Amino acid sequence: ISFELARRNLWFNSGLLYWMLADCWPAASGWALIDYYGLPKASYYSFKRCAKAVVGSIDRENGYYTAYITNEGLTEQTLQVSIKKLNYKTGTLTPCVEQSMTVAAQSVARIALDCELRENEIVICDLQNENIQDRCFYKEGKLELVKTDCLCVTEKTNDSITVEAKEYVHAVVLEGNGVFSDSYFSLLPGQCRTISFIPTQGKKTEITCVCYTIA
Numbered sequence: 001i002s003f004e005l006a007r008r009n010l011w012f013n014s015g016l017l018y019w020m021l022a023d024c025w026p027a028a029s030g031w032a033l034i035d036y037y038g039l040p041k042a043s044y045y046s047f048k049r050c051a052k053a054v055v056g057s058i059d060r061e062n063g064y065y066t067a068y069i070t071n072e073g074l075t076e077q078t079l080q081v082s083i084k085k086l087n088y089k090t091g092t093l094t095p096c097v098e099q100s101m102t103v104a105a106q107s108v109a110r111i112a113l114d115c116e117l118r119e120n121e122i123v124i125c126d127l128q129n130e131n132i133q134d135r136c137f138y139k140e141g142k143l144e145l146v147k148t149d150c151l152c153v154t155e156k157t158n159d160s161i162t163v164e165a166k167e168y169v170h171a172v173v174l175e176g177n178g179v180f181s182d183s184y185f186s187l188l189p190g191q192c193r194t195i196s197f198i199p200t201q202g203k204k205t206e207i208t209c210v211c212y213t214i215a
Contacts, residue, residue, distance in 0.1 A: 002016075003016065003046075003047075003050035004050065004055070004057035004068075004136065005057075005059075007050065007055055007057065007068075007070040007072070008057050008059070008068040008070055008108055010070060010072065010106070010107070010108050018033075018047065019031060020032050020033075021033055021034060022034040022035075022036075022038075023035050023036040024036070031043075033047055038200065039177070039178075039179070039200065040179060040180070040183075042173075042183075042184050045180075045182060045183045045184045045185075046184065048182075049134070052132075052134065053071065053072050053073035054069070054070065054071050054072075054073060054077055054079070054103070054127065054132050054134060055069075055070050055127075055134050055136070056068065056069050056070075056125045056126075056127050056134050056135070056136040057070070057136050058113075058123050058125055058136055058137065058138035059138070060138065060140075064112065064113075065112075065113040065115060065117075065123065065138065066110055066111065066112055066113065067081075067083055067097070067110070067111040067113055067123075067125050068108055068109070068110055068111075069081070069101065069103050069108065069109045069110075069111075069127060070108050071103040071104065071105060071106070071107055071108075071109075072106060073105055073106075074105050074106075075105050076102055076103060076104045076105050077102070077103050077105075077129065077132060078100060078101070078102045078103075078129060079100070079101055079102075079103065079127045079128060079129050079132065080099075080100055080127070080128050080129065081097060081098070081099050081100070081101050081111065081125070081126075081127060082095075082097070082098055082125070082126040082128075083095075083096045083097035083098075083111070083113065083123065083124070083125045083126075084096055084123070084124050085115055085117070085121050085122070085123055085124075086121065086122050086123075086124055086168060086188070087120050087121050088120055088121070088122060088168045088170070088213060088214045089120040090120075091167055091168055091189040093188070093189075096113055096114070096115050096123070097111060097113065117138075117139075117140055122137050122138060122139040122214070123137060123138045123139075124136075124137045124186075124188075125137070135185075135186060137186070139214070143214065144214065144215040145170060145171060145212040145213065145214060145215060146212060146213060146214075146215045147210065147211070147212055148167070148169065148211055148212060148213040149211075150165060150166040150167040150169060150211070150213070151163055151164070151165055151166070151169055151172060151187075151209055151211040152164045152165075152166065153209060154192065155194075156207065158199075158204075159196055159197060159198070159199070160194055160195065160196045160197065161174065161194070161195055161197070161207050161209075162192060162193070162194040162195075163187070163192065163193060163195070163209060164187075164190070164191070164192040165187035165188065165189060165190065165191055165192075165211075166189065166190075167189050167213070168186075168187070168188060168189055168213060168214075169186060169187045169211045169212070169213055170186050170212055170213050170214050171184050171185070171186065171211065171212040172184070172185055172186070172187060172193075172209060172211050173209070173210040173211065173212070174195060174197070174207060174208075174209060175207070175208045175209075175210065176197070176205045176206055176207040176208060177199065177200045177201065177205050177206075178197040178198055178199045178200055178205040178207070179197060179198045179200065180195055180196075180197045181195050181196045181197065182195050183195070
């Protein structure tokens with residue numbers, strides 16, 4: 001949330017300093033993005049997403065919701081913007097915004113949302129073009145997660161894994177001795193994603209998936 005706030009307050013806030021990159025000893029927890037053994041932690045994947053040139057965020061102020069699209073790249077970007085309400089208990093999706101939008105370089109665009117969140121609902125915003133893909137969400141109150149088994153592994157290779165969600169999954173966590181192209185990402189009901197990985201130390205990587213949904 002702090003990273004999203006800093007990004008949408010472009011030029012009022014022009015950067016963040018993060019401490020620290022890697023653990024210098026084995027530790028069960030800590031601020032580092034990479035553990036002592038060179039494997040990315042959860043924060044690594046979150047920071048990787050937040051540091052992209054184009055990111056979205058959603059905020060509520062004075063009872064009104066606004067979606068923000070921050071483009072800190074050097075060229076303008078035309079994006080397909082898809083904003084939906086999701087009932088994470090039933091999997092029901094309600095479209096709010098479906099439009100194409102051009103965002104100038106080094107600027108922030110805003111979309112006022114005419115929606116109201118009810119019990120068990122969140123807002124999800126997807127941004128996409130041929131080079132960019134980003135997803136953000138907004139939930140009222142505390143975010144509590146519980147494990148779920150509604151994820152299927154549809155394919156595995158020596159350097160990739162494909163997963164599909166039977167229901168909404170808020171966090172897909174990939175674990176193993178490898179560096180993944182992504183982890184800790186969400187999937188809508190019926191959505192698939194293929195994630196590549198680089199095995200560490202030349203070993204065959206055994207991948208396990210743990211997934212969580214909103215309580």
